Structure formats: C-alpha cells, structure tokens
Amino acid sequence: MTLSYISIILSLVIFVAPVLADISSTFILPSGVEVKIIEATFQKSQFKVEGCTDKDSVCRINGNLPAGIAFGLPKTYVKDITVSFQGRSYSLNVSDMYNAWGSRTYEGQGKIRYFGGKCFDNKNCQFRGLFSDAAGTFVAEWRVVNELPVRSVLTDSNDIVNLFMKNIDPPEFE
Numbered sequence: 001m002t003l004s005y006i007s008i009i010l011s012l013v014i015f016v017a018p019v020l021a022d023i024s025s026t027f028i029l030p031s032g033v034e035v036k037i038i039e040a041t042f043q044k045s046q047f048k049v050e051g052c053t054d055k056d057s058v059c060r061i062n063g064n065l066p067a068g069i070a071f072g073l074p075k076t077y078v079k080d081i082t083v084s085f086q087g088r089s090y091s092l093n094v095s096d097m098y099n100a101w102g103s104r105t106y107e108g109q110g111k112i113r114y115f116g117g118k119c120f121d122n123k124n125c126q127f128r129g130l131f132s133d134a135a136g137t138f139v140a141e142w143r144v145v146n147e148l149p150v151r152s153v154l155t156d157s158n159d160i161v162n163l164f165m166k167n168i169d170p171p172e173f174e
Contacts, residue, residue: 023038024039025102033084035083036084047061053072061074066096067100067140068100069098069136071135074098074099076101083144090125097138100132101114115129127170128167139153139156
C-alpha cells in the first residue's frame with residue numbers, strides 16, 4: 001500500500017507541478033530596458049472571488065474589477081513585472097491583471113509591439129503594455145518618477161486599447 005501512495009505522489013509531482021509552474025518571459029526593449037514578466041496559474045483559493053461565472057457578468061477578484069477576463073474565471077494572473085535599467089530595477093504594479101501574457105515576446109507578427117517604453121535615466125521611466133489572451137484585451141501604463149513606480153492606466157476601453165496599439169512607446173516626459 002505504501003508503494004501505491006508513493007506512485008500517486010510522484011505522478012502528481014511529475015504531471016501537476018509543470019501546470020502550476022510560473023511562466024516567465026524576459027526581453028530587452030529597443031531602448032535597452034530589460035523587462036521580466038512572471039505569470040502564474042490562477043488558483044481560486046488564493047483570491048477572494050465574487051461572481052466570475054459564465055452566467056454572471058459581474059466579476060470581482062479581491063474586491064476589484066479584473067482586467068483581462070471576458071467571462072468566467074481567469075486561467076492566469078500576472079505575478080510580477082520588473083523593469084531594469086543601468087543597475088536599477090523596479091517592480092511595477094500588476095494587481096488586477098489576468099490572462100495577460102503567456103509565453104509571447106514583446107513583439108508579435110506584423111510588427112505589433114506588446115510592450116514598449118524607456119528610461120530617461122536610471123530614476124525616471126515610462127512603459128506601456130498591451131495584454132490579452134485573445135478574449136479580454138486590456139492595456140496598462142506605468143511611470144517611474146524619482147524611483148517611485150506608479151501605474152497610471154489599467155483599462156479595457158476599446159478607445160484606449162486602440163490608441164496604445166498605435167503608440168506602444170509612450171511620449172517623452174514633458
């Protein structure tokens with residue numbers, strides 16, 4: 001009987017562990033900034049979920065409206081986005097971002113860029129991202145001002161998504 005329990009545990013480790021593993025994507029923008037995006041499998045038990053069924057159009061996760069969910073529960077959530085430039089790294093706010101990245105690179109076919117931005121020095125930066133699992137497209141924008149990272153935009157508004165698709169590199173600080 002002990003041998004069968006060991007077999008079951010080994011099977012779970014071999015087959016379930018890879019499914020629960022984080023997905024990491026690292027790339028360097030044309031501006032020289034290194035970006036690392038970590039996405040993890042969504043497990044309902046780790047979040048406070050209200051609604052989020054196929055029949056319920058109102059969905060809240062941890063009390064907030066989630067970005068990236070067309071209906072139902074998300075499959076993944078963004079765990080971390082870190083940007084690094086000239087020896088400094090900044091962790092960007094990724095709360096409420098779901099079904100966002102997968103294993104893609106920052107640039108897709110047809111010259112579509114999914115992530116853009118730059119640092120003006122090692123204390124001031126600006127970034128934009130276009131996120132989607134093909135069902136719930138959304139965008140986010142962040143600024144790092146005097147070493148303080150702040151997310152200024154998180155929306156699934158079609159107007160803003162289209163604007164970001166055309167201008168993924170944010171304008172210069174004024």
